[in-house]
């Protein structure tokens with residue numbers, strides 16, 4: 001457990017308690033071909049020892065909120081009876097899962113779709129060549145070229161995925177934490193984050209050096225704020241998780257009931 005201090009909120013200070021989750025938390029665009037048979041991970045079974053540790057932490061630090069890295073776990077992994085959730089409820093602590101938003105994930109995934117498709121095509125062609133020859137045709141130029149190409153694409157894809165896995169998601173989570181912190185009417189805030197083991201380490205070291213640049217992140221992900229020209233109400237895609245363009249045409253400004261066309265993107 002480590003404590004991270006942040007000062008990115010006007011007149012508010014935020015202390016984050018970083019707690020390693022009991023289980024590894026994975027994230028990927030496409031689930032690995034091999035199915036996970038790790039029952040404990042899948043069922044998210046929490047041990048009594050871990051519960052006790054978290055309860056002691058709460059009693060010691062009294063956090064305003066607790067967030068947990070979601071990763072690629074299914075929502076229904078977290079049942080209502082989840083002992084951790086029950087614990088937070090009994091202590092009156094806001095708890096939520098955080099990660100990159102589904103929209104942003106979809107957007108980034110689409111950007112890598114071509115690469116993924118090409119890798120699959122090349123894999124199929126390579127398999128076909130092996131079948132046709134009845135062995136691995138190592139000396140064939142076409143075969144060598146395809147193999148090299150596939151390896152290159154694979155590496156590139158993995159490095160792009162890693163960048164999202166470790167950097168973009170983290171910044172996204174940070175943004176959500178800051179949004180939560182802004183809502184709490186208290187100037188000395190404490191929060192706790194439950195992280196997978198890899199993540200917690202990266203988080204501590206990196207955030208001590210640099211603050212999240214929300215503007216850059218929004219540009220990178222094409223997440224925007226729209227402002228009603230009539231009543232100045234803001235529609236923030238990061239908060240709703242829904243692209244403004246995807247809102248129905250009969251969408252009305254929640255502030256003044258004006259038409260969708262009355263909202264303009266802020267730059």
Ligand SMILES: [Zn+2]
Nearest residue numbers: 228231253256
């Ligand atoms: Zn309006």
